[in-house]
Amino acid sequence: MHISEGVLSGQIMAAGGVLAIAGTAIGLKNIDYDKIVNIAILSSAFFVASLIHVNIGPSSVHLILNGIVGILLGWAAFPAILVALLLQVVFFQYGGLTPLGVNTVIMAVPAIFVYYVFSPFIWKSYKITFTASFFAGAFSVFFSAILLGSALYLTEKNFLEVTILILGAHLPVIIIEGIITGFCVTFFKKVYPEILPNLQKLE
Amino acid sequence: MISIVISGTKIKRIALMILLFSILLFPVNLLAHKVYVFAWAENGTIFTESKFSSSKWVKNGKIFIQDEKGKVLLTGVTHNNGTFSFKIPENLQSHLIIKLDAGMGHKAEWKLDFDEITQANKGESSKATAEKKQEEKIKDPSIVNVIVGILIIFVFFLFIAFYNKKLLNNKNDRK
Known part of the structure; x- marks a missing residue:
């Protein structure tokens, strides 16, 4: 789900860059000192996730993990995703430097959205935790696909067609991300609840 | 004084790191969608x-x-x-x-x-x-790229932690 160089117009890339800088600034300002290591670990997981391919029938998809990064980190997801995407450009040549801001927004905005919508539910029973995390993982990819379609609309000019194509291609990822996020968040709640946001609500 | 006592949180953090880094051991192709x-x-x-x-x-x-x-x-x-x-x-x-x-x-x-x-x-x-x-x-991503990338992420966030702590200490000193 990386947009390559030369796809988007200058205005869209500039707007994406400004939004990414603003989001990253808010994220860095709100970083909890005690959670820095967790942010680095999740940023590393996001960096590596795009290399993990899952073969489903004739197609091959890769993990994104912006849902789990979002639900666990909140606004800190912005710098975590920006750094990971930048390193993916440098080391793997995915995407590009000029659309980096747009790519960051496409991944990080859904991450923050699922943080606000689903993170309050992770403190309920384990079943609700799993369900909320599943939807956080699935919805973040779904929302990213919509944002990707919106960004491409300005060049392709057929939003619905492009978005349906993107959603169709990412349907397996939406389900897999949901399951992985569900299992991971439930697992963290059992063994390492400190990584979850608003730990005081547990006490 | 250097403390050699490892707290439960630290052990859990290390376990989490091992879990996430074990992803690297999966038999996957180091390829993506370029x-x-x-x-x-x-x-x-x-x-x-x-x-x-x-x-x-x-x-x-x-x-x-x-x-x-x-x-x-x-x-x-x-x-x-x-x-x-x-x-x-x-x-x-x-x-x-x-x-x-x-x-x-x-x-x-x-x-x-x-x-x-x-x-x-x-x-x-x-x-x-x-x-x-x-x-x-076509140069496939190597494991070295992955490890160097992860190291850079940790160095970056450690720098942010250091900077944040310095800011916090300055604020406390003013008080």
């Missing part, structure tokens, strides 16, 4: 092949053939096996740029030198040259 197009000239025809780095051919990808000034000479669509070919345009005086739009934000391009095109008009093939250039272009 897209490539490459082209060669042979017997008056230019052949193109388009594929994703996951070795899947690009089906129905849009191909644009441009001259050195960026003028689009012809367009086409890749077949199911990622190929698209066309006759060398008459009176061609420059190299060609073959651009691929595989959809969903994936684009790639290939420059076909004028020398290769003129040799093809004499009945020679530039496939071997193109394949060599293609091999140089």
Whole structure:
């Protein structure tokens, strides 16, 4: 789900860059000192996730993990995703430097959205935790696909067609991300609840 | 004083790191969804092949053939096996740029030198040259790239932690 160089117009890339800088600034300002290591670990997981391919029938998809990064980190997801995407450009040549801001927004905005919508539910029973995390993982990819379609609309000019194509291609990822996020968040709640946001609500 | 006592939180953090880094041990292909197009000239025809780095051919990808000034000479669509070919345009005086739009934000391009095109008009093939250039272009991510990337992420966030702590200490000193 990386947009390559030369796809988007200058205005869209500039707007994406400004939004990414603003989001990253808010994220860095709100970083909890005690959670820095967790942010680095999740940023590393996001960096590596795009290399993990899952073969489903004739197609091959890769993990994104912006849902789990979002639900666990909140606004800190912005710098975590920006750094990971930048390193993916440098080391793997995915995407590009000029659309980096747009790519960051496409991944990080859904991450923050699922943080606000689903993170309050992770403190309920384990079943609700799993369900909320599943939807956080699935919805973040779904929302990213919509944002990707919106960004491409300005060049392709057929939003619905492009978005349906993107959603169709990412349907397996939406389900897999949901399951992985569900299992991971439930697992963290059992063994390492400190990584979850608003730990005081547990006490 | 250096404390050698490892708290429960630290142990859990180490366990989490081991869990996440164990992802690296999965038998996966270190490949993702970068897209490539490459082209060669042979017997008056230019052949193109388009594929994703996951070795899947690009089906129905849009191909644009441009001259050195960026003028689009012809367009086409890749077949199911990622190929698209066309006759060398008459009176061609420059190299060609073959651009691929595989959809969903994936684009790639290939420059076909004028020398290769003129040799093809004499009945020679530039496939071997193109394949060599293609091999140089496609560099799969290595485990070293992954490890260095992760180290950079940790150094970056440790720097942020250091900076944040310094700011916090300055605030406390003022109070």
